[in-house]
Amino acid sequence: MIEFSSSARGMRSSEIRKLMKLAADPHIISFAGGMPNNDLFPTELIGEIWNRLDTASQQAAFQYCPTAGYPPFLETLKRYLERRGIPTEGNHLLITTGAQQAINLVARVLLDPGDDVVTEYPSFIGALAAFKSFGARLHGIELDREGIQIDRLSSYIDSLPAPPKFLYVSPYFHNPAGIIYSSQRKRELLHQVKERGMVMIEDDPYGELYFDEADKALTLPMKAEGGTETTICYVGSTAKIFGPGMRLGWLLAPPRIIEKCEQAKQSTDACTSTFTQVLAQNYLSGGYLPQYLTMLRETYRRRADIMHEALAATMPPEVSWTKPRGGFYIWVSLPENVDATKVFNESIVGGAAFVIGSAFDPEGRRNNCFRLAFSHTAEQKIAEGISIIAKAVKKILG
Amino acid sequence: MIEFSSSARGMRSSEIRKLMKLAADPHIISFAGGMPNNDLFPTELIGEIWNRLDTASQQAAFQYCPTAGYPPFLETLKRYLERRGIPTEGNHLLITTGAQQAINLVARVLLDPGDDVVTEYPSFIGALAAFKSFGARLHGIELDREGIQIDRLSSYIDSLPAPPKFLYVSPYFHNPAGIIYSSQRKRELLHQVKERGMVMIEDDPYGELYFDEADKALTLPMKAEGGTETTICYVGSTAKIFGPGMRLGWLLAPPRIIEKCEQAKQSTDACTSTFTQVLAQNYLSGGYLPQYLTMLRETYRRRADIMHEALAATMPPEVSWTKPRGGFYIWVSLPENVDATKVFNESIVGGAAFVIGSAFDPEGRRNNCFRLAFSHTAEQKIAEGISIIAKAVKKILG
Numbered sequence: 001m002i003e004f005s006s007s008a009r010g011m012r013s014s015e016i017r018k019l020m021k022l023a024a025d026p027h028i029i030s031f032a033g034g035m036p037n038n039d040l041f042p043t044e045l046i047g048e049i050w051n052r053l054d055t056a057s058q059q060a061a062f063q064y065c066p067t068a069g070y071p072p073f074l075e076t077l078k079r080y081l082e083r084r085g086i087p088t089e090g091n092h093l094l095i096t097t098g099a100q101q102a103i104n105l106v107a108r109v110l111l112d113p114g115d116d117v118v119t120e121y122p123s124f125i126g127a128l129a130a131f132k133s134f135g136a137r138l139h140g141i142e143l144d145r146e147g148i149q150i151d152r153l154s155s156y157i158d159s160l161p162a163p164p165k166f167l168y169v170s171p172y173f174h175n176p177a178g179i180i181y182s183s184q185r186k187r188e189l190l191h192q193v194k195e196r197g198m199v200m201i202e203d204d205p206y207g208e209l210y211f212d213e214a215d216k217a218l219t220l221p222m223k224a225e226g227g228t229e230t231t232i233c234y235v236g237s238t239a240k241i242f243g244p245g246m247r248l249g250w251l252l253a254p255p256r257i258i259e260k261c262e263q264a265k266q267s268t269d270a271c272t273s274t275f276t277q278v279l280a281q282n283y284l285s286g287g288y289l290p291q292y293l294t295m296l297r298e299t300y301r302r303r304a305d306i307m308h309e310a311l312a313a314t315m316p317p318e319v320s321w322t323k324p325r326g327g328f329y330i331w332v333s334l335p336e337n338v339d340a341t342k343v344f345n346e347s348i349v350g351g352a353a354f355v356i357g358s359a360f361d362p363e364g365r366r367n368n369c370f371r372l373a374f375s376h377t378a379e380q381k382i383a384e385g386i387s388i389i390a391k392a393v394k395k396i397l398g
Numbered sequence: 399m400i401e402f403s404s405s406a407r408g409m410r411s412s413e414i415r416k417l418m419k420l421a422a423d424p425h426i427i428s429f430a431g432g433m434p435n436n437d438l439f440p441t442e443l444i445g446e447i448w449n450r451l452d453t454a455s456q457q458a459a460f461q462y463c464p465t466a467g468y469p470p471f472l473e474t475l476k477r478y479l480e481r482r483g484i485p486t487e488g489n490h491l492l493i494t495t496g497a498q499q500a501i502n503l504v505a506r507v508l509l510d511p512g513d514d515v516v517t518e519y520p521s522f523i524g525a526l527a528a529f530k531s532f533g534a535r536l537h538g539i540e541l542d543r544e545g546i547q548i549d550r551l552s553s554y555i556d557s558l559p560a561p562p563k564f565l566y567v568s569p570y571f572h573n574p575a576g577i578i579y580s581s582q583r584k585r586e587l588l589h590q591v592k593e594r595g596m597v598m599i600e601d602d603p604y605g606e607l608y609f610d611e612a613d614k615a616l617t618l619p620m621k622a623e624g625g626t627e628t629t630i631c632y633v634g635s636t637a638k639i640f641g642p643g644m645r646l647g648w649l650l651a652p653p654r655i656i657e658k659c660e661q662a663k664q665s666t667d668a669c670t671s672t673f674t675q676v677l678a679q680n681y682l683s684g685g686y687l688p689q690y691l692t693m694l695r696e697t698y699r700r701r702a703d704i705m706h707e708a709l710a711a712t713m714p715p716e717v718s719w720t721k722p723r724g725g726f727y728i729w730v731s732l733p734e735n736v737d738a739t740k741v742f743n744e745s746i747v748g749g750a751a752f753v754i755g756s757a758f759d760p761e762g763r764r765n766n767c768f769r770l771a772f773s774h775t776a777e778q779k780i781a782e783g784i785s786i787i788a789k790a791v792k793k794i795l796g
Contacts (some may be wrong), residue, residue, distance in 0.1 A: 010506035011661040041460035062439035109406035129665035243460030245672030263409040267527035274643030348635030
């Protein structure tokens, strides 16, 4: 007789997954998936990198590696983080099976059912799912164009009977909001984190994908500025640059947290693929990244511009959206009383798809927004897809 | 302030990991790690396979895939299982990040703290760690040369106030016991599973590695014979053949269990590496496996023979061990009052290492045995290592 655990009994296939299935129809112009563009992956180079490896490295790639990570990749990654201005002293690094696992492990070692977790609204679906799976009570603090609203954050935390277990933010080319935090907002948030002695997960999958060199300074993580007085769990990933199929993420955090996460990882999947770690290590240490990033930034900027212009040309005046300065996403806001699911259903009939806003709401309520990813869809289809969605919006707005 | 979850507070770095660190010293002849031999990995072939892939497959390898697995790999794997006599109808298949994740996911969706789980004694360290991490109460039923002892299993289960959540067994070239279940023992166990309506995890990482064609029939999993009346979660892996660095395992189980495991996996690591799935799929469908397995079987049989003969030549008569018919391991039994840790400490000084028995005891008590892996160590070092250990045994026996 199968009797599921209490946490498994609470698991559901989400409404969103059903909508994502509709969006996966090849006849649909889909802006739903937050995926890199297939044509940009270094498919040939990776074969060359493999063939040039010495036998010992090739054999190591097939073998187990320590739970913390393949040591040469850990070293290479440390140097990469330091080049980005993120000092690693006072912290330990753990390689994870994608950033999703890093977020999941932190949640697992910190959360008991009923614990409070504060996130942004909107927030990353995968993080919300992980926190819910450990029974957390979630509350999302609204973002404005500069980041999380500090006064709302502060008064919400003050209203709680006990401090939240942690705060989860994604400040750099936010998924799905598309914004980047201003310097001042980061300072204010860091101040809160320090004052309250609060644990913060700082999730940074898109920071390298700024469209304008002038914004590079803004992508310096709070982890780099918080010093050892703060407990920041910094999460990164190679997914949006080197490809999510490698399943490589990392967690940079104080040793006590890494120790527990490593113990949890040990019985979860023993270690992350050595094979993909060896490839990523040799890609990074081979010096291919800077040039590749330049190409990615240009490509995604062009795609963002095409989408922005298509929106400007077709959307009615009641609709607003973020003009992205990096990353993969545009977040579209409809008037408050409009249900994005209705727009979705209408768009699907027309042949275009996106992800509705409630998916990104930790409380699953607010649904007058939706997310457009400009990263994956064929470039010449973007304007056509947006005009289908604009037509659907106009129909629903009446 | 860091406040860990109740499950994380219970996590410890095990004594075993400290011993494994000692064993990792390159000056030590180590029989500790249960790893394939580095020289046997198809390092060149994998480069050729990658270079021959069409662009669409190469691009897919860099991209996300469905949580359940990369569809062409799922198809290829189904055909592989069917060729091994394991029908997949009435079940679903889930690709996991190594077999460790498959075991972990089943434990996660079934176990609440305090639930009873029955295993073999000895049993696989990774499974025990996963079950403990979800708060299970473990009890190990002793193996004899033919498998788990049915009378002991039956009377233990009868003594419990409620049926155990599941039974975990690893019947084919057992880690660490080295045995394979007899046909009759499998029938008797299946009978128990059916009669009691009990969930069973059947873990099968080594079944393909029989040394004698005559034993092949014994490696047919109970999953193949249990039909849809039984709830068997069959766990497999490419680790011991294609290399653990790929982190590819699978779970074949009734749809209700797979559905929950897939939901749990979604927020755990989103999906398993598409990159390694694409490689494994093309390796399997390319027809390379049969010839490769023939080579592995010959190599590991020769290594097992060398170790067995070295033991026979050096061990005192009070010591017994399994003569392996497949897999990676020899399980050595000392007289009941002898502590394997003392032998370990003496052996390390002499320059050889293994894993002490208590690591494989779900209750962490019994320690008069130890595990020798003949799979990884350089072949010409096996006899030397065994003679160091035999010397240590003799010294401790006095």
